[in-house]
Amino acid sequence: MNIKQSVGFYDTFERSGSPTRDTHYCAGCGHGILHKLICEALVDLGLQDRTVMVNPIGCAVFGYYYWDVGNIGAAHGRAQAVATALNRTLPGRVVIAYQGDGDLGAIGFNCTFQAASRGEHFATFFVNNATYGMTGGQLAPTTLIGQKSATSPAGRSAAHEGYPLHVCETLDQLQAPVYIARCSLADTKRIMQARQAIRKALEIQRDGKGYAFVEFLSPCPTNLGMDAIQAAGFVANEMEREFPLKCFRDRSAEAEPLPAPVPAPSPSEFFAGDAADAPVAGDDDFVEKRMKFAGYGGQGILSLGIAIAEAGRFAGRQASWFPSYGPEQRGGSASCTVVLSAKSIGSPDATHPDVLVCMNRPAFERFAPTVRPGGLLICDTLAGVTPAEAPAGVRFVQVPATELAEKLGVPRAANTVMLAALATLGATGLPREQLLAALDASFAKKPKLIPVNRKIFEEAGAWCREHLARAGG
Amino acid sequence: MTKFVKGNEAVVIGALYAGCDAFFGYPITPASEIAHAAAAYFPAVGREFLQAECETASINMVYGAAAAGKLSMTATSGPGMSLMQEALSYLAGAELPGVIVNIQRAGPGLGNVYPEQADYNQAVKGGGHGNYHCAVLAPGNVQEMCDLTLDAFALAFRHRNPVIVLADAVLGQMMETLRLPSAEAPRPATADWAVQGDAATRRNLITSIFLNAPMQERHNQHLQAKYAAMQREARWETYRTEDADIVLTGYGISSRIARTAVDTLREGGIRAGLFRPITLYPFPAAALRATVDGRRIVVVELSCGQYRDDVALQLGVPADSLTLLNRMGGMLITADEVVAGVQARLRGAVCPSPAADPVEASDTSWTPDCPTATAP
Numbered sequence: 038m039n040i041k042q043s044v045g046f047y048d049t050f051e052r053s054g055s056p057t058r059d060t061h062y063c064a065g066c067g068h069g070i071l072h073k074l075i076c077e078a079l080v081d082l083g084l085q086d087r088t089v090m091v092n093p094i095g096c097a098v099f100g101y102y103y104w105d106v107g108n109i110g111a112a113h114g115r116a117q118a119v120a121t122a123l124n125r126t127l128p129g130r131v132v133i134a135y136q137g138d139g140d141l142g143a144i145g146f147n148c149t150f151q152a153a154s155r156g157e158h159f160a161t162f163f164v165n166n167a168t169y170g171m172t173g174g175q176l177a178p179t180t181l182i183g184q185k186s187a188t189s190p191a192g193r194s195a196a197h198e199g200y201p202l203h204v205c206e207t208l209d210q211l212q213a214p215v216y217i218a219r220c221s222l223a224d225t226k227r228i229m230q231a232r233q234a235i236r237k238a239l240e241i242q243r244d245g246k247g248y249a250f251v252e253f254l255s256p257c258p259t260n261l262g263m264d265a266i267q268a269a270g271f272v273a274n275e276m277e278r279e280f281p282l283k284c285f286r287d288r289s290a291e292a293e294p295l296p297a298p299v300p301a302p303s304p305s306e307f308f309a310g311d312a313a314d315a316p317v318a319g320d321d322d323f324v325e326k327r328m329k330f331a332g333y334g335g336q337g338i339l340s341l342g343i344a345i346a347e348a349g350r351f352a353g354r355q356a357s358w359f360p361s362y363g364p365e366q367r368g369g370s371a372s373c374t375v376v377l378s379a380k381s382i383g384s385p386d387a388t389h390p391d392v393l394v395c396m397n398r399p400a401f402e403r404f405a406p407t408v409r410p411g412g413l414l415i416c417d418t419l420a421g422v423t424p425a426e427a428p429a430g431v432r433f434v435q436v437p438a439t440e441l442a443e444k445l446g447v448p449r450a451a452n453t454v455m456l457a458a459l460a461t462l463g464a465t466g467l468p469r470e471q472l473l474a475a476l477d478a479s480f481a482k483k484p485k486l487i488p489v490n491r492k493i494f495e496e497a498g499a500w501c502r503e504h505l506a507r508a509g510g
Numbered sequence: 511m512t513k514f515v516k517g518n519e520a521v522v523i524g525a526l527y528a529g530c531d532a533f534f535g536y537p538i539t540p541a542s543e544i545a546h547a548a549a550a551y552f553p554a555v556g557r558e559f560l561q562a563e564c565e566t567a568s569i570n571m572v573y574g575a576a577a578a579g580k581l582s583m584t585a586t587s588g589p590g591m592s593l594m595q596e597a598l599s600y601l602a603g604a605e606l607p608g609v610i611v612n613i614q615r616a617g618p619g620l621g622n623v624y625p626e627q628a629d630y631n632q633a634v635k636g637g638g639h640g641n642y643h644c645a646v647l648a649p650g651n652v653q654e655m656c657d658l659t660l661d662a663f664a665l666a667f668r669h670r671n672p673v674i675v676l677a678d679a680v681l682g683q684m685m686e687t688l689r690l691p692s693a694e695a696p697r698p699a700t701a702d703w704a705v706q707g708d709a710a711t712r713r714n715l716i717t718s719i720f721l722n723a724p725m726q727e728r729h730n731q732h733l734q735a736k737y738a739a740m741q742r743e744a745r746w747e748t749y750r751t752e753d754a755d756i757v758l759t760g761y762g763i764s765s766r767i768a769r770t771a772v773d774t775l776r777e778g779g780i781r782a783g784l785f786r787p788i789t790l791y792p793f794p795a796a797a798l799r800a801t802v803d804g805r806r807i808v809v810v811e812l813s814c815g816q817y818r819d820d821v822a823l824q825l826g827v828p829a830d831s832l833t834l835l836n837r838m839g840g841m842l843i844t845a846d847e848v849v850a851g852v853q854a855r856l857r858g859a860v861c862p863s864p865a866a867d868p869v870e871a872s873d874t875s876w877t878p879d880c881p882t883a884t885a886p
Binding site for chain 2: 085098106109115120125131301305343357359360381384
């Protein structure tokens with residue numbers, strides 16, 4: 038007998054470790070038919086060397102012993118995520134996800150839905166046989182009402198298991214897919230229609246036009262407890278009644294291929310622009326400073342801390358900044374800790390800060406008792422702290438930061454006033470010019486604000502020189 | 511050249527210098543800034559960034575890109591990491607390289623977004639099914655958030671294995687000076703195993719199934735041999751241990767706090783030192799044994815003793831013979847608490863419990879256990 042050699046297949050199937058020409062599929066199963074249609078189409082379209090197949094779980098888990106293309110096995114339900122990554126990282130290749138109803142429609146349905154919604158550039162071939170094949174005839178999302186399965190022994194009931202899932206109809210609600218069709222493998226006529234749908238889906242991939250989805254109603258005689266003829270009849274009659282054959286969508290004529298990628302700089306070119314040279318000084322005379330900044334969110338607490346830490350970097354110091362974050366940053370209060378040192382910084386936290394800046398009363402109440410004896414406590418006058426309340430052994434300074442900022446026309450610049458106060462008091466151990474440079478840097482994205490903040494820095498500095506003595510002086 | 515950045519941003523910079531082709535992620539506090547920076551920087555240098563629909567999808571996208579021989583990564587925190595465990599097992603089983611960054615937050619369950627180190631066992635022992643290991647790197651500062659992420663890719667491709675960068679909320683959120691990497695890493699060769707949709711790789715196959723049990727056993731033996739070979743990748747750092755009478759040990763943020771405690775203890779006349787593992791898997795066991803060498807040891811961690819148990823295992827001593835100084839639930843242990851704990855250990859006293867914040871008194875029948883284990 039002269040049987041035509043199928044193309045696109047390996048000559049032998051080595052699943053069991055020894056070469057054989059027998060398939061592992063049962064007589065009357067749809068998988069073998071579908072494998073053959075796909076492989077022939079890939080060869081006819083000249084795509085065999087451009088194709089990566091994402092293999093499923095279930096009976097077709099060993100698809101890669103048959104189709105002679107690049108093969109990857111995916112976890113249960115995740116072929117669409119795997120195919121997404123292949124499409125995104127292998128431009129110009131043809132990617133196919135081959136999945137059954139449990140894989141695609143149950144555990145993996147969100148991955149399917151989202152990949153389709155993103156309009157990923159790959160083809161999905163979805164085998165719907167209304168049961169779980171390799172696992173042993175359990176309820177599938179597409180099991181028909183009344184159909185018995187190992188896990189619905191009395192038959193699927195709408196009240197208990199819900200209705201069969203209509204995958205094509207669901208995906209047809211989405212904007213992105215280019216092609217959606219449902220076919221059948223029940224008889225020769227239907228197989229020829231399926232052949233056309235497969236070619237359409239692969240041509241869309243060849244041309245880089247987008248997401249193509251083809252469902253195949255497929256017989257599973259073994260788990261239906263039928264012979265091959267009965268199973269094909271079940272597909273053509275019972276299944277088709279629930280899942281009508283249809284081309285839901287074909288937008289392949291209008292779909293535009295992806296634009297070619299544009300040249301981009303390398304990381305070293307990209308990051309070179311905004312990095313300042315700053316050799317780390319080994320000056321052991323610099324006394325490690327731990328500073329805490331606290332107030333309401335919106336008072337510029339976090340950016341004040343960053344400016345001082347950045348100034349530390351400009352001055353060649355080790356610097357760390359650790360913020361309050363998470364729900365706290367949305368709940369009103371904000372705080373951060375800055376550590377400046379000549380050597381590697383250990384804890385970025387400050388249980389007993391050398392300097393504490395409080396922009397409001399709650400910050401004072403929470404943190405003032407923690408200031409190290411001999412340390413410095415600076416409060417915005419608005420916090421309403423009296424000198425009598427300040428902890429003993431701590432230098433207490435009040436600065437009308439908010440008031441000065443408002444008077445100078447920028448109410449949000451109270452943090453700049455505090456920076457000037459810290460500079461005037463010599464509280465950070467950093468040179469004034471580095472603090473100013475860091476102030477400028479903090480407005481790198483809003484350069485228009487640099488002059489006004491410099492002005493506030495100068496005027497606040499003048500106020501401080503008039504009203505405050507230098508720290509330790 | 512330096513840049514003042516959050517640890518989370520440093521991760522992305524390290525990844526790009528490593529040559530990372532694609533970032534797949536799903537936002538979660540306190541790791542979200544990694545996705546933010548990746549969304550900004552990856553496209554800017556012609557690489558792929560995609561926000562996935564969930565962490566399960568993210569890590570399976572990493573699987574897909576890795577199968578194509580591409581450098582890819584994801585980043586998450588506890589709940590997302592738990593969702594990724596199945597795919598980590600698949601990556602290990604299929605011998606695929608990928609980098610997963612975990613900015614640990616407090617658990618279990620939803621927990622909160624503050625720092626903890628309680629995903630230690632999940633990362634180091636393997637939270638997925640089967641006999642497998644991920645390599646686990648534990649950065650201790652913002653520089654290492656960059657450098658170890660960069661190294662993680664080389665490690666992942668050298669061994670064709672997933673690599674976890676196990677950081678924590680403090681390291682992710684804090685800013686420090688970052689020295690940019692001096693050069694981009696060379697691209698690893700992958701054509702002999704990856705599936706790239708071309709004639710050269712057409713007959714390559716990526717899978718983790720061997721239905722034939724003897725073949726699956728051989729595959730397991732091959733993986734175990736690979737993990738044995740990975741042991742030479744162990745890295746660690748010691749600080750002031752040469753003349754130390756007592757050795758503190760911790761990783762990540764705990765090591766930073768312990769380092770400050772070491773300095774404070776030495777100012778008080780106690781010769782303390784620090785042993786910090788940089789790789790948690792492989793564990794630098796020989797270096798730990800050589801450093802401890804009969805000296806007293808105190809373990810500092812933000813978990814219930816998960817790291818302590820490994821230290822005990824490697825030293826061959828009962829876990830409860832080691833002093834554990836820890837906090838949990840998002841509470842950061844302080845250097846003062848560590849100093850007090852070490853002093854108590856040296857006095858042979860029961861460690862003082864770090865001052866627990868007051869708990870709402872709605873249920874007076876429940877008394878939290880002392881978060882600090884007793885010392886002999």
